Amino acid sequence: MTPQTDLVDATPARQQLRELVARGWPVTHIAQHIDTPHTTIVNIYIGRGSRTNRYLARAIARAHEELIDADPATCGVRTHLSRRARRSAALHGWGWQPAVQHAGPLPAEAIARFQNGTRKVGWAHLEWDGPSHFMVLGQQYRPPRIAFTLRTGREPIGGVRPECGHPGCVAPDHVEDQPGRVQTRKRPRDAWRPPAA
Numbered sequence: 001m002t003p004q005t006d007l008v009d010a011t012p013a014r015q016q017l018r019e020l021v022a023r024g025w026p027v028t029h030i031a032q033h034i035d036t037p038h039t040t041i042v043n044i045y046i047g048r049g050s051r052t053n054r055y056l057a058r059a060i061a062r063a064h065e066e067l068i069d070a071d072p073a074t075c076g077v078r079t080h081l082s083r084r085a086r087r088s089a090a091l092h093g094w095g096w097q098p099a100v101q102h103a104g105p106l107p108a109e110a111i112a113r114f115q116n117g118t119r120k121v122g123w124a125h126l127e128w129d130g131p132s133h134f135m136v137l138g139q140q141y142r143p144p145r146i147a148f149t150l151r152t153g154r155e156p157i158g159g160v161r162p163e164c165g166h167p168g169c170v171a172p173d174h175v176e177d178q179p180g181r182v183q184t185r186k187r188p189r190d191a192w193r194p195p196a197a
């Protein structure tokens with residue numbers, strides 16, 4: 001049995017695997033690359049279990065470094081297997097990260113936590129899987145507010161909510177703060193008036 005101290009948070013390893021699969025590396029190939037049973041890699045890839053062996057995490061990090069900028073085809077991965085891997089990752093919205101337009105007052109670690117904890121849903125919505133807030137450098141950060149700052153480069157005023165109709169969406173382009181909501185709502189309301197009774 002693995003001693004408790006050899007276990008580490010599986011999140012970075014999971015992100016690295018998903019990124020590799022999104023670039024066309026099949027899980028089978030990654031498992032062979034680091035000489036680890038296929039099912040072990042699959043379990044981390046699909047998110048079964050929140051912790052993993054630290055040596056395995058290190059091996060996955062090294063594989064990520066070695067493979068992420070390489071072309072699967074030139075390393076002997078058959079084209080249809082690469083295509084299938086990319087499609088599998090895309091179906092789950094894995095390996096896709098929202099673009100950072102402005103860092104604004106956000107520390108890099110808060111942006112990284114936001115990017116790693118979100119997943120794309122549908123064509124452009126973004127869901128946050130973690131807790132409602134987290135701490136970085138002694139300060140509290142909330143994903144919807146981070147999303148707003150990533151688009152506008154400033155701190156939001158008042159509450160931040162999605163305007164796209166997808167509950168809990170934190171896509172930077174889909175959230176508004178209070179003044180933003182008033183502005184986007186004013187136009188249609190002014191343009192359309194109910195007929196007089």
Ligand SMILES: [Zn+2]
Binds near residue numbers: 170174
């Ligand atoms: Zn949305």
